[in-house]
Amino acid sequence: MSAVEDAPLESNVDGVSLAALAAQMGYGDESVAQLGVLWGKSAGRAGGTLNLLLSHMLDTAAVAEQIWHGMLAEKLKVLLNGLGGGDGLRFFTWLCGVHDCGKATPAHQALDEVSAAPVLAAGLRWPYGQKLRDWRHTKAGGKILRDILKDRWAKEQIDWVWPIVAGHHGTFPPVGALNSPESRKDHHGRGAEWRAVQAAVVEVFTRAVGYPSLDAAQPSRAPSRSEQLALSGLVIMADWVASNESYFTGIADLNRVSVAGARERAHSAWVDLGLCGGWGRLPVPGADDVVRERFGDIARPFQRLVLDAARRMAGPGLVIVEAPMGEGKTKAALAAAEVLAARFGADGVFLGMPTQATCDPMYSLMHAWASGFGGGLERQVALLHGKSRFNPEWRKALRRSDADSAAAGASGFSCDDFNYGDDMYGGPGGSCDKPEREAPAEWFLGPKRGLLVPFVVGTVDQLLHAATRTKHVMVRFAGLAGKVVIVDEVHAADVYMEQFLTEALRWLGRARVPVILLSATLAPGQRRALTWAYLCGALGLREFSGDALPEPGGYPSVTAVTASEDAGARFLVEHAQPWRPSLAVRVEVLEDASAEPSQVPGVVREKVGSGGVALVIMNSVKRAQYVYQELMAQFGEDAVLLHGRLCAADRADRTGECVRRLSPGGERPRRMVIVATQVAEQSFDIDADVLITDIAPIDLLLQRIGRIHRHAGIARMTGMETPSVVVTGFEVRAGGPRFDGACEAVYGSYRLLRTAAKVLEARDGEGWQVPADVPQLVADVYGEEWPVGEESWHPAHDASKSAWLTDQGRRAGSAEKFLLGNRNDDGAPTLAGLHRHETSGAVDDEELSAVVRDGDPTVEAILVRRSDRGYCTLHGARIGINGEASENLLDEVLGGTTRLPAKLTTAAKEQLRPLNGWLGHEWLKRWPALVLEEDGTAQLGEYTVGYDRELGLTVERDGGPGQRQSRVG
Template sequence: MRVRDPLADESLTSVFTELGLSQEICAQLGALWGKSRKVGGGQINLLVSHLLDTAAVAGQLWDFYLPQQTKRLLNHISDGQGRRFFMWLCAVHDCGKACPAFQSVDAEGAALVRAAGLTWVDRRLRRKRWRHDKAGGKLLHAVLGAEWDGKHTEWVWPLVAGHHRAFPSKAVLGSVEATGEHQGRGGWPTVQRALLDVVTRVMGYEHLRQVQPHVVPSRAEQLTLSALIVMADWIASDSRPGRFTGIDAIADVSPAGAKRRASAAVKSLRLRGGWGPLEEPPAEDLVRHRFGDRSRPFQKTLVDVVRQMPEPGLVLVEAPMGEGKTKGALAGAEVMAARFGSDGVFIGMPTQATSDPIYSQVCRWVAGFDEELVAQVALLHGKKMFHPEWKELWSARDGSPDAPFEGVDCDEFGMEDTYGLGGAVVSERSGPALWFLGRNRGLLTAFAVGTIDQLLFAATRTRHVMLRFAGLAGKVVILDEVHAADVYMSQFLTEALRWLGQARVPVILLSATLPPPQRRALVDAYLHGALPQEDVPLDHIPTPEGYPSITAAYAVEGRAAYICRSTGTWRRSQQVEVQWLEDVSDEGDVVADRVRREVTDGGVALVILNKVDRAQSVYQHLEASFPSQVHLLHGRLCAAHRAERTSACVATLGPGAQRPERMIIVATQVAEQSFDVDADLLVTDLAPIDLLLQRIGRLHRHEGIWRPEHLRRPRVLVTGAVPSASPLRVHPASEAIYGRYLLLRTAALVEEAVETTRKATSELKAGDGGWLIPAQVPELVAAGYGDDALCVPGIRDEEHKAYQEWREQEQNRAAAAEPFLLARRDEWSKPTLEGLHFTGISAREEQDLQALVRDGQSSLEAVIVRRVSGGYTALSGEPIGVHAEATEYAREAVLGGLTRLPAQLTEAARELAPLDGWRDDPWLRHFPAMVLEEDGWAHLGDYRVGYDSELGLIVRKTN
């Protein structure tokens, strides 16, 4: 096969001559427009110019951005012609614009096309029914169908038909519009074919038959390629001066010129990948090499297991709290990346708050490879503007994540940026790759830290899902605290793992421990994606014999294979005494009284309650007795207060800190995980056993801590329930969150531990009762989620009924997620992306997506401000003017009032909007304001809402 270098020609004249195109066809190609004057930088951009620009960008992406894994895929598909084939795919993405439905949209462009002899009947065009992406799919299906093997035509045309958000079904190819005036008759088919032939020749192929792939990629790999086409298109649509301004004369269109424009544009956007080709680190203590700490036994075992894996796979890590799972996972990810061609990592955490410290850690880790790579570490959550390291890196001088990115064509006809997909204003400062600041694009950075939601979004049937998935496909994916996913979220998690398995993406899952059914479901999902047939039996998944444990699962030669290792923990297990503290009141006076007595002579107590109102009440009781020694932490604090208090607690009670004589933290579930504090005493509401053990992970967490005599043995008081009542009474908020069945089983385990504590005390063997933590963690979790009846009086009788209700609820919740999954069960055998978005979901804003993957109403956030005479102030009291026109100086103070509203306020809060003075602010214009009147209250529906500097958000029903 004779090929030449893509984009080598300085003009199109020789290409036209080689193809034997008539002057009429050349004139028509020179009239077809791709960007109107409005979005072409003040000048029409010819269609052939935009196609060559996009191909040139693709070449730059190959050279400076694509992971080795993706390059290997493209080379595999095209028999070693990966770069050229990728450029061709990107070049033909907008071929559908060569049809009347598109060319008639802009009056100026339409007149030029008609003057060249290409016509249509206006009254027959229903333009919104036939967009250029669908037209391109139709054109490729027809032309390639005559040149290629059908199996290759079938997977390529959806990439073009779906490059604007969604993949249509094949039925669109036979629609009235596809066969009528919309697609084009008369001379249109000839010029459409000529356009494809020109682009193909410029890419260095002699004819379309030479382009035919050799291998059909998997559906997940096709999804990745589709996103890269979108990425190239978006970059080539930037019509600002110095980028891709319009070229309206065919004589000025130059393949080599497109190459020069693309090189300059990618350089100015600071677009680059991550590690690039990475050498496998030597077999030494990798954790010590990267972090300075000697490897713990579990960390060394994890790295050893990863080195033994012959193929990408899933590694499931179960280890106690504080064992160093994150550092071990990062070390394992480095080995995986070197072996399998990944270019970076994504780390998914359970919450925004837990993402922040990991972001800082990843920045330091990445800097160990190359200081410049720190600019490629993205923090992906809505409050990143409060993170000091992120603020320093993403300077305001570089624009905001939502600044205009002109020329991106995301409406029906590629006319304007109706979705506000922002890029950034480029400054002269050497800094991060600004293109990644935009919405839908942050996950495409080489290194990303965010909530697990970012991964769950990639498993939804939503627009632009291909960009989210591609952002994962070139990385090692690390997910922490995976046990926190409930049955609804787990549907999206397992769906994502199926796609990642099919795309051969290495995955590391971290958890304190997992119930056996959940462990099996996660491994099953990945392997069913990785294996060619879905019905491969996986019954022999090994069960770890010890704790901590590492289980690796991967596909090799069409079969599932496993490595399972267990090792010892780095610190000794300790006996935790367990006691009941009966109290189910919202006031929590019993809890407050007991804590007051426990710390009268000093000590640190952590109180974790399941309801904000209950936590606020307990805080008030205790603060009255111990002024300034009690700290309240929950999800209804404004962003500034929550960040300040979390940081203060960790600084005071973290490892090596100078501890106060007395301190009490009253918190909700925000203190359940990734909260590195050490408490002498834990008081906690009843929760499912795995979450209860997570809370116990804060108890006597660090070694070498001096503790008061009466708190030297770790002790947990379980409240939020009345076990002496028959039936068992549980706080209603706890039942609403977790369901009664799991709480019953946990209560039974607590009761058994309480009995062993009582027995040990009566036999003068204090410290021998309760639970041995962490040694007993797997055993307790398996019992809490197992099928065996827990025979405890008062609980046994209602367990079966509660189980039936729980199982029905779980089945219903799992079924409720299915319509939103990226691929339904009956679609997994499909070989292409055709029809993927049939009955797709319109959710696009992050809060709507969060509601989608977390089975709830969208939880809104609002910026709280105060109305004063003469204007407004920030929640902190900072004056912000008559119209709230916050200056850049005051913006941070205003955003400090960002507060998540409880679910009961969601509907009423939808009426809130940004204040007038925020409309041009790059950050504030995206947040609704909740204005507290001069009396300190706002009215939302049937509620009065206020904010107390100590208690946080206060919600009162008005009737």
């Protein structure tokens, strides 16, 4: 098999069949016949008809064109244009389409006996039977490109392209894996005909997408490793779409395979799937108040500072925003994201929050914000976390979209008037009529694809997943590469999670992705670590040894950094006046380190017995339940309990009621007591008069203080005019404080001891000025120097510090094996071998979240009750004998979802399964059911589990001394 490289070729090959094209290139009848039998997808995976290899490759290239025109961020187009010598679209289609060239091997062609018969008949044989060794077509594709391009491309370009082909099933092999002796027969058979046909597949495909020769497809430079990762994810996306047999039914005749046909198939699929991007080319906002334009509020001085920094940055970089609670950080970040996106070609935004509960209000905010741009962008906002379907606004959007899809039917659009222009790259062509979805395309909401949605609100885990060495991590990273990335409450990351956060910042920095980090209480050391991580990525370094990071001179503040290998690092560090004056917070101490905080109820009665609003935050469910039960006798319905072991419906109802009554304009009660765990620490927009709280590290303690006197203009009871906080959970001793066991188990003694020193200092002094004192308080507790002069505590402090450092090192080390990069890969220019080290076996987001969070794994189950005629919901509504739930009862069934304590995980995984009536239901089939018997309890391992409408989940060890709750609520 041979071709004439300079054979005359029609300038427009769109309508030319690939059989005719191959003949024009000089391939003889036998060679064309061999190209016409190589299969890419068997009939069983291509709608009943075998799909030829070259057909699937062209389909994928055509989908790549749709990605380019329909959703690719401008900054990625600029990247590809730089790689493709000004023709980035052509190079992108080539890179996506060539991915499956490794299927032109005996190992793949022998996999399906029916599909293999014509291949053998065409003279392409293999030496032994139909079953060959496990020589995957991914690695084979990498080897084919290396062999074919060896004398035609520069080594630097070959070295980064072949891993993208070899990694398109989700993992990147090392180069050594392409040269195993036992795979040679599986790759080339016994004759030269396989080498010839492999070269022909690549060369004919290359000519089909418009290159005059394979030499002309050579990229002009090598992109960074992060950019390669993003391109790899886009290749996989194109392959996944082009593998949908509903739209790409097989074509078994090479005379029917053409560029024009592939483009028509790709366009139809793209329109019917509803795939689309975000802003596109966004104009830079004018000098007017962007905050006011988008949110209707006049920008505060601090928000104007953030916007000014975004306008002044020399290039894409990192912006760290530090401001008090309630200052408007999120709105400032979204406004700044618009500026950064317009300046640097981003197409959307990812907003990461610390918890599922904090995501929901941000989804509403982003949805409303996106609607202000017009064009239906609000329909391209996704909520990504494990309980997103419980969010009423998100579920409403999904249901409307499902109804639209049903109304459209399998062929609910018209595609009669295609007009693609004169060549494959002339533009996206005509539009198709299709009902508008209220949510992003269903395709985007499949596994691992969520970050490809233009606008995403999700837990920070979604970002951290993109920094793990896991299968298909490149798809997640591709979703971030064209966005502005915002992470809120960034201080909430512990040392384990921080390893993944800094790894993500390295890769994002190298890909020149703008990142905005938000925090009310960021420690100086953490600020430096996050900044250095991004700079190391931007500069291609593992460690940064440049200028010291300037410290903010005030609070609130903005730290903006940019870097390039030519100009080095540039810093912009400025501060502004807060929008309201600091409050003097009175600090009191209640010395009580008992397992049951028996003194707390008395203090609550003293504080609000005659009226007022108290917030009580305990560090464990057990302590919160105890306090609540003690207060019930006096306060009755004025007391509310909130923790993470309430079912979803009860927790949502109680949280909503608290926010409704205690937010500005709400029906503020004369008296109210909220007893909660850490669920009240963040994004809980209430205004209380007084706080009684277990001790916590200073940054978290200040977050809790942010729930009192939060809003101006609130009419308060006499004696409540000054905010006050009572700190408990510890006792003062000469040799150092003693902490409640639950508090110490959650946070460790080192940070608690240093916080206790500052609490006692404030108690004996004039309290705290909040927010003015926040930066110094955090710096003192998280710094190296001893914060106050309690000499008798020094031995306890030094011992706790030593234990803390050991534990921090252990936890950081345990994260390292799962990080996307590896210290052995420092300086590696390509993705080859990225997955040769230990790789997490996580297969879904739930398991992956356990990888990025250093905690005991837990299980969520839906609680139902057994009845005499089958089952009923947790709160009594009857469902089917096998658990079948009608649509009008679905919300109530899902409302019984409850997270079980970690100590029940093993038993829950062994014992719990979905009810039989749930197995065919889209939303219920993956949820295990915890069935409470008629006495209201269930047996899980050695524990008896129940659910109390007031207290929530109760857990008792059989034969044990009462409830033994997990330590974190």
